[in-house]
Amino acid sequence: MTVLLFVFVIIAIIPLASILFEVVKNGVGALSFEFLTSPPGALGSGEGGIGPAIQGTLIAVGIASLIGAPVGVLAGVYLSEYSSSSKHFAYFLRLFNDVLTGIPSIVIGITGYIALVLTLGSFSIIAGAFVLSIIMIPIVARVSEETLKLVPNTLREAAYGLGLPKWKVVWHIVIKGSKSGILTGIVLAISRVAGETAPLIMTILGTSLFFSGLNSPVDALPLRIWRLASQPYPAAHEQGWGAALVLILLILAMSVALRMFAQKRSITLFKGTT
Amino acid sequence: MVALAYFCFKRRFHTYFQEGCFNFVIGTDWNAVEGRESFGALPYIIGTLVSSTIAMAIAVPISVGIAIFITEMMKNKFGTILSFVVELLAAVPSIIYGLWGLFVFRFWIRDYVEEPLHNTFGGFPLFAQAPFGLDVFTAGIILAIMIIPIITAVSREVIKAIPHSQKEAAYALGATRWEMVKTAILPASKTGLMGATFLGLGRAIGETMLVTLVIGNAIGLAAIPTSLFSQSQTLSSIIANEFLNEASNDLHL
Numbered sequence: 397m398t399v400l401l402f403v404f405v406i407i408a409i410i411p412l413a414s415i416l417f418e419v420v421k422n423g424v425g426a427l428s429f430e431f432l433t434s435p436p437g438a439l440g441s442g443e444g445g446i447g448p449a450i451q452g453t454l455i456a457v458g459i460a461s462l463i464g465a466p467v468g469v470l471a472g473v474y475l476s477e478y479s480s481s482s483k484h485f486a487y488f489l490r491l492f493n494d495v496l497t498g499i500p501s502i503v504i505g506i507t508g509y510i511a512l513v514l515t516l517g518s519f520s521i522i523a524g525a526f527v528l529s530i531i532m533i534p535i536v537a538r539v540s541e542e543t544l545k546l547v548p549n550t551l552r553e554a555a556y557g558l559g560l561p562k563w564k565v566v567w568h569i570v571i572k573g574s575k576s577g578i579l580t581g582i583v584l585a586i587s588r589v590a591g592e593t594a595p596l597i598m599t600i601l602g603t604s605l606f607f608s609g610l611n612s613p614v615d616a617l618p619l620r621i622w623r624l625a626s627q628p629y630p631a632a633h634e635q636g637w638g639a640a641l642v643l644i645l646l647i648l649a650m651s652v653a654l655r656m657f658a659q660k661r662s663i664t665l666f667k668g669t670t
Numbered sequence: 671m672v673a674l675a676y677f678c679f680k681r682r683f684h685t686y687f688q689e690g691c692f693n694f695v696i697g698t699d700w701n702a703v704e705g706r707e708s709f710g711a712l713p714y715i716i717g718t719l720v721s722s723t724i725a726m727a728i729a730v731p732i733s734v735g736i737a738i739f740i741t742e743m744m745k746n747k748f749g750t751i752l753s754f755v756v757e758l759l760a761a762v763p764s765i766i767y768g769l770w771g772l773f774v775f776r777f778w779i780r781d782y783v784e785e786p787l788h789n790t791f792g793g794f795p796l797f798a799q800a801p802f803g804l805d806v807f808t809a810g811i812i813l814a815i816m817i818i819p820i821i822t823a824v825s826r827e828v829i830k831a832i833p834h835s836q837k838e839a840a841y842a843l844g845a846t847r848w849e850m851v852k853t854a855i856l857p858a859s860k861t862g863l864m865g866a867t868f869l870g871l872g873r874a875i876g877e878t879m880l881v882t883l884v885i886g887n888a889i890g891l892a893a894i895p896t897s898l899f900s901q902s903q904t905l906s907s908i909i910a911n912e913f914l915n916e917a918s919n920d921l922h923l
Binding site: 398400402405407408411412414415418419422497498499500501502503584587588590591592593618621622625626633636637644647648651 | 732739770773
């Protein structure tokens with residue numbers, strides 16, 4: 397049996413290792429300063445780069461986190477700290493949240509298309525960021541609720557015992573004490589959202605131009621990868637691999653950096669609270 | 671969230687009223703040309719079911735196995751590293767799995783799995799079609815590869831949460847390690863593992879871009895998979911494909 401399980405691990409590791417290996421092997425060749433900064437060249441020429449795509453991804457994900465992270469964290473705070481007086485409402489909120497997590501991203505994309513793109517009249521960053529934030533909110537809310545619940549009740553009671561009002565307890569004790577967990581949830585959501593393709597097709601659309609205002613279409617890395625992979629030219633494929641490498645590095649760097657940051661913070665906080 | 675449901679239904683009812691709900695679910699004809707619209711989603715529903723069934727059949731045993739392996743067999747550094755790697759891999763975007771599937775895995779599976787199967791068991795309808803590499807089988811396997819890290823990460827948490835006293839009780843009754851896993855871990859973590867499975871299933875069903883790249887994008891009657899090696903289409907990939915056509919038409923106008 398042990399052997400069987402070990403074989404399972406090997407079976408799972410091989411394709412995953414192969415993915416990373418192929419992405420690095422095929423992607424490194426495409427990387428250059430020009431590739432990272434210039435707009436895409438003519439179709440199939442192998443010239444140009446993914447500058448607009450990187451810029452678009454950063455802007456859209458940035459705006460999405462500005463909307464999604466606070467809303468998600470506040471929803472988590474409500475569910476864990478304030479919902480004890482209205483159990484039914486909290487139950488439905490949790491149910492909705494779980495359902496929203498399970499909705500395929502493309503369906504959320506269509507909703508964004510109908511609600512924002514058709515209403516505003518054009519594909520836009522705003523619509524894309526809105527859709528991405530909808531995907532983010534349930535993840536952030538779920539994780540922050542779970543971490544807030546982990547804060548020991550004795551800490552809350554001690555703070556109440558010192559005569560602090562509820563909002564001060566929630567803000568200074570509960571939220572600050574579980575900062576690292578909340579951050580982990582946000583990072584999880586951001587890395588999930590940064591790789592979303594389907595909803596972006598329906599909202600951001602993708603162009604080959606640089607950022608030109610919040611209500612015009614931009615490019616995004618997953619979109620660019622998909623476009624490049626769908627083209628029949630080898631040069632485009634190589635660029636696709638390059639873009640994939642950039643995207644993976646972006647996500648990994650973000651999650652590793654924030655994980656280290658969160659660890660450091662939680663250690664100092666732990667010292668502060670004891 | 672309410673708005674989300676509202677907009678979806680508003681738009682969907684448009685199609686339902688046009689076709690009738692029944693026809694929409696069992697129809698096989700798909701024609702988006704203006705004036706001759708008819709939308710039957712049966713092939714895509716079947717495609718979705720087949721590809722996610724393949725994915726779950728492969729992914730669930732492997733993921734649960736890995737989770738048990740990490741939590742029970744590998745309590746040293748290697749296990750920590752392995753679980754860290756699994757968590758990082760869960761963050762790799764699906765489009766990259768699609769890229770890899772289209773340019774690398776497609777040829778592996780065509781040459782090393784599908785060709786031999788087709789040559790040996792070609793008589794069975796399951797393996798009858800000539801292998802091409804972009805088909806339901808490939809899509810199912812790549813979906814499995816994509817959701818393995820997700821299911822593993824969740825099941826690992828579930829199995830880790832089982833109290834030690836239960837495991838020790840099983841050992842105390844003279845159970846070997848395997849009897850312990852069978853009698854103490856699996857029953858206790860059943861609901862959690864189900865939850866992990868459904869999380870994976872949700873991702874597999876809703877996954878769009880990966881499937882669009884590797885499933886072959888057949889339309890209409892041709893999209894009903896007659897064998898493991900036939901091109902098909904899932905609900906979400908037809909949405910993506912149709913949307914692209916529609917969007918580019920609108921932009922050209």
